[in-house]
Amino acid sequence: xTSFTEENYLKAIFKINEKTSKPASTNGIAQQISTSAAxxxxxxxxLAEKELINYEKYKGVTLTPTGNxxxxxxxxxxxxxxxxxxxKLNFSWEQVHDIAEDLEHIKSDSLIQRLxxxxxxxxFDPHGDPIPNAEGKFMIRNQTSLDQLxxxxxxxLVGVSQHQSEFLQYLNELEIxxxxxFEVLNITSxxxxxxxxxxxxxxxxxxxxVSKNLLVKKINE
Amino acid sequence: xTSFTEENYLKAIFKINEKTSKPASTNGIAQQISTSAAxxxxxxxxLAEKELINYEKYKGVTLTPTGNxxxxxxxxxxxxxxxxxxxKLNFSWEQVHDIAEDLEHIKSDSLIQRLxxxxxxxxFDPHGDPIPNAEGKFMIRNQTSLDQLxxxxxxxLVGVSQHQSEFLQYLNELEIxxxxxFEVLNITSxxxxxxxxxxxxxxxxxxxxVSKNLLVKKINE
DNA sequence: GTTAATATTTAGACGAATCTAAAAATTATT
DNA sequence: AATAATTTTTAGATTCGTCTAAATATTAAC
Ligand SMILES: [Mn+2]
Ligand SMILES: [Mn+2]
Ligand SMILES: [Mn+2]
Ligand SMILES: [Mn+2]
Numbered sequence: 001x002t003s004f005t006e007e008n009y010l011k012a013i014f015k016i017n018e019k020t021s022k023p024a025s026t027n028g029i030a031q032q033i034s035t036s037a038a039x040x041x042x043x044x045x046x047l048a049e050k051e052l053i054n055y056e057k058y059k060g061v062t063l064t065p066t067g068n069x070x071x072x073x074x075x076x077x078x079x080x081x082x083x084x085x086x087x088k089l090n091f092s093w094e095q096v097h098d099i100a101e102d103l104e105h106i107k108s109d110s111l112i113q114r115l116x117x118x119x120x121x122x123x124f125d126p127h128g129d130p131i132p133n134a135e136g137k138f139m140i141r142n143q144t145s146l147d148q149l150x151x152x153x154x155x156x157l158v159g160v161s162q163h164q165s166e167f168l169q170y171l172n173e174l175e176i177x178x179x180x181x182f183e184v185l186n187i188t189s190x191x192x193x194x195x196x197x198x199x200x201x202x203x204x205x206x207x208x209x210v211s212k213n214l215l216v217k218k219i220n221e
Numbered sequence: 222x223t224s225f226t227e228e229n230y231l232k233a234i235f236k237i238n239e240k241t242s243k244p245a246s247t248n249g250i251a252q253q254i255s256t257s258a259a260x261x262x263x264x265x266x267x268l269a270e271k272e273l274i275n276y277e278k279y280k281g282v283t284l285t286p287t288g289n290x291x292x293x294x295x296x297x298x299x300x301x302x303x304x305x306x307x308x309k310l311n312f313s314w315e316q317v318h319d320i321a322e323d324l325e326h327i328k329s330d331s332l333i334q335r336l337x338x339x340x341x342x343x344x345f346d347p348h349g350d351p352i353p354n355a356e357g358k359f360m361i362r363n364q365t366s367l368d369q370l371x372x373x374x375x376x377x378l379v380g381v382s383q384h385q386s387e388f389l390q391y392l393n394e395l396e397i398x399x400x401x402x403f404e405v406l407n408i409t410s411x412x413x414x415x416x417x418x419x420x421x422x423x424x425x426x427x428x429x430x431v432s433k434n435l436l437v438k439k440i441n442e
Numbered sequence: 443g444t445t446a447a448t449a450t451t452t453a454g455a456c457g458a459a460t461c462t463a464a465a466a467a468t469t470a471t472t
Numbered sequence: 473a474a475t476a477a478t479t480t481t482t483a484g485a486t487t488c489g490t491c492t493a494a495a496t497a498t499t500a501a502c
Contacts, residue, residue, distance in 0.1 A: 258451085
């Protein structure tokens with residue numbers, strides 16, 4: 001059996017591997033999990049012992065197939081619960097991550113299978129992130145960050161790469177949500193701030209810090 | 222903060238107090254929780270230290286107001302989740318207890334408040350047990366066990382005092398569920414087995430072991 | 443009211459997960 | 473290549489929750 005804590009380590013390693021395409025470092029994991037490097041080393045030994053990770057001293061870690069299965073299943077559960085919280089309980093997208101962080105550890109295959117079904121087998125979570133299927137396969141999303149677009153290009157918001165509630169609340173204020181359509185009007189070369197026309201009506205200016213965290217699908221006309 | 226384990230002790234103490242109307246004994250708790258008496262004594266010291274229980278060596282335990290609040294809230298969450306699993310995810314009543322045993326430990330007041338609302342503020346769980354309100358008040362159910370009825374008396378099933386899945390599955394086979402109407406036709410003095418007419422149509426015989434675990438509300442005509 | 447049986451607590455140990463401080467290995471800098 | 477900076481591991485301690493075995497207290501039986 002994998003404990004609550006072990007599961008969190010596996011998920012952290014998965015995310016780092018995914019983001020960097022490299023083995024996860026001890027410090028990287030420590031930071032992700034908000035713990036000390038020493039604790040991480042301890043846990044890596046245990047996870048290696050259980051054959052959930054590939055670990056060589058000083059060389060970083062990757063997941064074994066078994067470890068990968070557990071990690072993707074956690075992500076599947078996390079994202080399905082987020083859909084439940086938003087679609088059924090009417091939570092807002094910035095409120096659900098922390099709750100899902102706990103719910104993802106509930107161990108029942110039939111529960112998650114029924115939940116998936118009840119929600120209509122959603123393929124994306126409230127933040128636009130893909131929900132892996134029961135076999136752990138992710139759907140690949142055709143996306144670019146908004147700051148990669150050039151003037152006059154159009155796009156539609158399909159995701160966010162920041163999940164902090166302050167960021168999401170800021171988007172709420174601007175009435176930017178998944179599905180919102182954009183056209184790039186102007187880019188200031190000095191600070192890379194970007195002026196866009198939203199839903200063909202309202203013009204707003206976004207800082208580079210914001211625009212690089214907005215994931216859009218380009219619309220070719 | 223109260224841990225998962227501490228919560229389970231508080232709930233066990235609550236249940237014993239409720240059932241016996243006496244302070245819970247060390248052995249009683251040990252049995253309820255499937256652990257050793259020594260472990261219980263250890264934990265009782267910790268819980269007393271946190272002022273969640275009233276504990277005097279060799280004298281048994283009761284809950285303090287704070288401990289009681291935590292315990293009733295756990296029961297509230299447990300039963301609300303059971304309603305969700307049965308009413309929304311179409312689980313059968315014998316499948317939900319174990320899953321709810323985990324879900325009850327999820328800590329989010331807004332979650333449980335929204336869930337309650339989403340379910341239509343149910344007052345009883347799938348086994349007929351009352352769901353305490355947010356203040357911890359239980360609704361008192363007017364009930365007698367079926368074996369207390371005399372011949373020709375009528376009643377309707379409002380609960381079960383056994384929650385084992387084998388028992389519930391046996392009731393499924395007999396098509397006995399909450400709301401099922403009974404009339405007592407006959408009681409065998411030898412083994413106290415009882416013959417009833419179910420829903421005015423089918424006659425079935427139940428052992429005393431079964432009838433004493435069926436909670437009915439008498440119907441006076 | 444002693445003695446026997448049972449219930450409860452204490453003693454001592456262990457595994458999981460964590461920490462800080464110190465040692466060792468790796469990587470970067472000159 | 474030698475030294476400095478950084479990263480990682482080890483050593484040693486702590487807390488939580490658990491165990492078995494032994495000691496003590498309570499309750500039941502004679
Ligand atoms: Mn999330
Ligand atoms: Mn998400
Ligand atoms: Mn239950
Ligand atoms: Mn129940």
